[in-house]
Amino acid sequence: MVVLTTPVEGERQRQRPRTGRGPSAHTVARPGIGWALPAALFFTLFAIVPLVLVAVLSFASWNGLEAPRFAGLDNWSGLLHDPVMIKSLWLSVLLTGLGVVTQTPLAILLGVWAAGRQRNRAVLSAVFFVPLLLSATAVSVLWRALLDPNFGVPAQARWLFGDGNLLGSRTGAISVLVLVATWQFTPFHALIYQGAARAIPEVLYQAAAIDGAGRVRRFFHITLPQLRNSVITSVILMVVGGLTTFDTVLILTQGGPGTDTSISAYYMYQKAFREFDFGQGAAIALLLVVVATVISLIVVRISGYDKMAGTKEGM
Amino acid sequence: MLWLGLVAFPLYVMLGATVQSRIEYSTNGPLSLPRSFSLSNYTQDFSNGFGLYFLNTLIVTASVVGIVLLLVPPLAFSIVRSRSRGSVRIFRLFLLGLAIPAQAVIVPMFYVISKAGLYDNLIGVILPTAAFCLPVCALILTGTMRDITGELFEAMAIDGATTRRVFFQLVVPLSRGGLATIVVFSALQAWNGFLFPLVLTQSEETKVLTLGLYNFQTEHGIDIPGLLAAVVLSTVPVLLVYLFARRALVQGLMGVGGK
Numbered sequence: 001m002v003v004l005t006t007p008v009e010g011e012r013q014r015q016r017p018r019t020g021r022g023p024s025a026h027t028v029a030r031p032g033i034g035w036a037l038p039a040a041l042f043f044t045l046f047a048i049v050p051l052v053l054v055a056v057l058s059f060a061s062w063n064g065l066e067a068p069r070f071a072g073l074d075n076w077s078g079l080l081h082d083p084v085m086i087k088s089l090w091l092s093v094l095l096t097g098l099g100v101v102t103q104t105p106l107a108i109l110l111g112v113w114a115a116g117r118q119r120n121r122a123v124l125s126a127v128f129f130v131p132l133l134l135s136a137t138a139v140s141v142l143w144r145a146l147l148d149p150n151f152g153v154p155a156q157a158r159w160l161f162g163d164g165n166l167l168g169s170r171t172g173a174i175s176v177l178v179l180v181a182t183w184q185f186t187p188f189h190a191l192i193y194q195g196a197a198r199a200i201p202e203v204l205y206q207a208a209a210i211d212g213a214g215r216v217r218r219f220f221h222i223t224l225p226q227l228r229n230s231v232i233t234s235v236i237l238m239v240v241g242g243l244t245t246f247d248t249v250l251i252l253t254q255g256g257p258g259t260d261t262s263i264s265a266y267y268m269y270q271k272a273f274r275e276f277d278f279g280q281g282a283a284i285a286l287l288l289v290v291v292a293t294v295i296s297l298i299v300v301r302i303s304g305y306d307k308m309a310g311t312k313e314g315m
Numbered sequence: 316m317l318w319l320g321l322v323a324f325p326l327y328v329m330l331g332a333t334v335q336s337r338i339e340y341s342t343n344g345p346l347s348l349p350r351s352f353s354l355s356n357y358t359q360d361f362s363n364g365f366g367l368y369f370l371n372t373l374i375v376t377a378s379v380v381g382i383v384l385l386l387v388p389p390l391a392f393s394i395v396r397s398r399s400r401g402s403v404r405i406f407r408l409f410l411l412g413l414a415i416p417a418q419a420v421i422v423p424m425f426y427v428i429s430k431a432g433l434y435d436n437l438i439g440v441i442l443p444t445a446a447f448c449l450p451v452c453a454l455i456l457t458g459t460m461r462d463i464t465g466e467l468f469e470a471m472a473i474d475g476a477t478t479r480r481v482f483f484q485l486v487v488p489l490s491r492g493g494l495a496t497i498v499v500f501s502a503l504q505a506w507n508g509f510l511f512p513l514v515l516t517q518s519e520e521t522k523v524l525t526l527g528l529y530n531f532q533t534e535h536g537i538d539i540p541g542l543l544a545a546v547v548l549s550t551v552p553v554l555l556v557y558l559f560a561r562r563a564l565v566q567g568l569m570g571v572g573g574k
Binding site: 028029031032033034035036038040043045046047048049051053054056062064068106110127129130135137141143144145146151152153183191241243247250251268269272273278281285286288289292293296 | 318319321322323325326328329332382386387390392393394396398399401405409412414415416418420421422424425426427429442443445447449450468469471472480481503506507508510514526528529532539542543545546549553554557561565
């Protein structure tokens with residue numbers, strides 16, 4: 001079906017011919033709100049209600065068996081005085097930041113490349129996106145096996161890895177988590193950039209070519225600025241995703257060594273489902289949502305309010 | 316090119332390991348080419364309960380896809396075509412829902428599901444998993460439905476079609492692309508889900524593949540070939556779907572980021 005212009009909703013209604021074959025011809029059947037209600041109710045029950053409940057439970061003490069009891073600010077003051085909690089929050093932010101820094105340039109390059117029209121592109125990009133399909137569980141189990149100090153790759157390359165127990169040191173464990181996240185999520189962000197890079201008008205490149213701009217200059221002066229909005233979207237998704245990483249930590253490091261990789265989402269699980277302190281867990285969960293929202297807002301503000309700033313922002 | 320290596324290398328090690336025996340793997344190491352070829356790692360996984368986990372995951376996935384297909388098309392239809400303000404509000408609710416991570420609600424979810432008597436029951440996993448698929452699916456499908464031109468709706472109105480007929484004879488057939496995307500997306504979410512099953516189930520009978528993998532790792536951590544064979548097993552259906560529905564999936568995901 002060829003559609004030359006796609007009018008927006010309002011215009012569409014105005015364009016409807018007012019003179020037809022009688023009154024009945026004008027009444028386009030429109031679905032009422034009833035069509036949306038089942039989905040809305042279902043979603044409210046299983047997502048919105050729990051979101052409200054998490055706030056309520058953060059002021060309660062509950063061990064999972066007896067009825068929750070109101071506990072005032074106990075959970076919150078408990079968190080403030082818990083050194084592991086502070087550390088875990090800092091770790092979450094650190095890991096998220098490192099993830100953004102490693103994944104964004106890679107994803108932009110991959111996405112722009114995949115948006116081109118080289119030969120073999122279809123086949124290669126099919127392989128590139130495989131990590132996107134694997135569950136976080138499968139990814140973590142795979143990497144843990146690969147990095148196993150006795151039977152994995154480090155045991156084969158001791159000249160590179162020393163004793164090979166990468167997950168046994170703080171730096172090692174953090175690097176592994178960043179590496180695995182990059183492996184797993186870069187394809188998804190590359191997809192975002194691929195879509196956006198396809199939408200850049202060809203005219204811009206033609207004009208630049210006439211001006212004699214090389215590939216690198218065209219990339220920095222046309223492609224990157226045009227990808228601004230995608231950078232924002234992608235970074236926000238990385239922040240929310242990074243702060244809520246859970247499976248990877250549970251399987252790869254169990255928060256260790258010690259509590260060195262015990263990021264907040266994992267600490268929340270630990271408190272609630274291992275130590276059965278569900279009130280404390282709820283408080284951490286709520287804190288995470290707040291932090292993720294605040295960082296997202298900051299990203300939007302920093303990147304959205306000074307449009308005249310350089311072309312490399314967001315990198 | 317570097318990325319190709321980075322992606323392919325772990326996959327190569329994984330596949331190589333799964334066809335070797337455990338002893339061979341530990342003496343030759345992960346980088347050596349397999350010298351023998353056997354599928355005993357795979358058959359062994361099946362005798363370790365992976366058949367049941369497979370079945371459970373299949374049930375969860377099919378049900379989640381079913382719920383999504385039942386709820387999202389009418390929802391998107393109403394959002395795109397309804398003039399009622401309520402529909403706009405409902406759309407905002409779902410847009411807001413995009414930002415809710417499952418981790419944020421897992422504690423109260425445990426509470427709700429236990430209270431509903433669905434703890435350690437696959438239904439208790441299916442319902443929240445489906446709910447968390449809805450926002451993205453609604454976004455994808457409203458995008459598709461907005462591309463249907465107004466003239467078509469008018470043509471059907473002239474024929475005196477009811478809303479229901481418009482939906483089934485015009486909107487649904489023309490949204491096939493979007494429908495395929497949401498099927499693939501929700502199937503992938505359900506198949507790969509970990510947190511909800513981890514927290515909301517307990518017994519061996521309700522275990523899904525991802526949990527099976529996790530437990531297998533903690534229990535038989537040394538049997539790397541067997542473990543990796545289990546990883547491959549859990550992934551094969553996903554890869555098959557990807558081969559057939561790559562376009563639908565990739566375009567749908569691209570749309571989510573691009574819009």
